[in-house]
Amino acid sequence: MSFSQFFSSISFIQKGEGKSVSIFKTPKQTIEEWYKQMPVITRSYLTAAVVITIGCSLEIISPYNLYLNPKLVVKHYQFWRLITNFLYFRKMDLDFMFHMFFLARYCKLLEENSFRGRTADFFYMLLFGASVLTGIVLIGGMIPYLSASFARIIFLSNSLTFMMVYVWSKQNPFIHMSFLGLFTFTAAYLPWVLLGFSVLVGASAWVDLLGMIAGHAYYFLEDVYPRMTGRRPLKTPSLIKALFADEDVVVAQPANVRFAPPPAEELHRD
Numbered sequence: 001m002s003f004s005q006f007f008s009s010i011s012f013i014q015k016g017e018g019k020s021v022s023i024f025k026t027p028k029q030t031i032e033e034w035y036k037q038m039p040v041i042t043r044s045y046l047t048a049a050v051v052i053t054i055g056c057s058l059e060i061i062s063p064y065n066l067y068l069n070p071k072l073v074v075k076h077y078q079f080w081r082l083i084t085n086f087l088y089f090r091k092m093d094l095d096f097m098f099h100m101f102f103l104a105r106y107c108k109l110l111e112e113n114s115f116r117g118r119t120a121d122f123f124y125m126l127l128f129g130a131s132v133l134t135g136i137v138l139i140g141g142m143i144p145y146l147s148a149s150f151a152r153i154i155f156l157s158n159s160l161t162f163m164m165v166y167v168w169s170k171q172n173p174f175i176h177m178s179f180l181g182l183f184t185f186t187a188a189y190l191p192w193v194l195l196g197f198s199v200l201v202g203a204s205a206w207v208d209l210l211g212m213i214a215g216h217a218y219y220f221l222e223d224v225y226p227r228m229t230g231r232r233p234l235k236t237p238s239l240i241k242a243l244f245a246d247e248d249v250v251v252a253q254p255a256n257v258r259f260a261p262p263p264a265e266e267l268h269r270d
Contacts, residue, residue, distance in 0.1 A: 038104070039111040041122055045087075046104055049157065052087045053096060063088060067154035070138055086130055086157050099161055106164045114171050120244040124236040125218055129163045130156070132214040149206060162211025163218070166191045170219045191215070 035043065055061035068085040072078045089096050115122035133156045140150035153159075173188035185193060195208045218234070226232045 038108055039119070041119060041126070042104065042107040042111050045107060045126075046100065048087050049089055049103065050100065052084070053089050053092060056088060057092045068134070068137065068156065069154070070141070082130075082134060085155050086160050088155050089157050090155070099158055102165060103161050106161075106168045110164060110168055110171075114168070120241040121236050123244065124234070124240050125167070125222075126160070126164075127240075128218055128234060129160055129214045132217055133159050133163070133210055136210055136213065152204075153206060153210070156210070158207045159211040159214065162191070162194070162208050163215040165194065166212050166215030167219055170215070170223070 038046070052061060052066070056063050056066075066081065066084040066088045068081055069078070073081050089099050110125075111119070111122050115125070137150050137153050137156065141147050143150075169187045169190040173186060175187040176184055177187055177190060178184045179193055179197075191208070191212055195205060195212070198208050199205055221234045222232070
């Protein structure tokens with residue numbers, strides 16, 4: 001059984017217009033076409049994650065130079081660890097393929113839909129999520145009885161991926177999905193289904209919980225709080241906007257549709 005067939009059998013199925021549609025790419029689409037059609041942030045993140053993980057598997061790169069270590073960051077100025085710990089997804093196995101699938105799927109969905117024409121905002125969302133995750137781990141490492149658990153979290157790549165899944169589920173809560181063909185649910189419950197599945201297979205729930213916390217923090221500050229107060233605390237800085245030349249989103253106007261009252265002379269024709 002190929003990896004594609006494996007994930008097709010266990011992946012979620014999005015239902016639309018009475019039909020079950022696989023969330024994999026179409027069979028006629030080549031990997032090269034699929035890769036080139038990815039938006040810039042998704043393509044860059046996926047490429048960096050695959051290259052670094054393969055490099056570690058071939059022992060070209062050492063994971064010991066990538067993991068998050070606050071002491072090395074502060075005392076030895078190894079600031080790259082603040083970034084590289086989000087790019088390494090452990091060894092290349094089925095778990096790696098699983099996370100690459102979710103990274104490519106939900107990162108692309110967010111960038112092409114919710115953040116369409118707003119690449120800078122999407123990059124800022126990832127930057128915010130990475131900052132929140134790093135802060136939680138650093139603060140948690142100083143709390144008695146919890147420090148041992150947080151000390152074991154040295155790579156936050158899976159948590160950042162889970163954050164994207166959480167944000168997507170909050171922005172698309174009514175999409176119907178199916179898990180293993182056993183039961184259906186709406187996208188709002190997707191993070192909880194994945195969390196339950198992680199617990200069932202014996203994986204640590206901390207990784208998923210951290211992603212949910214970071215995702216909810218972003219969702220609240222970006223979507224909920226502005227509706228309550230009219231203020232937007234997560235407005236993308238001008239410096240980040242200057243890095244990305246976002247294209248204007250053009251919406252075609254349907255034919256024979258009026259968006260203004262007809263001229264007065266037309267009302268008297270008959």
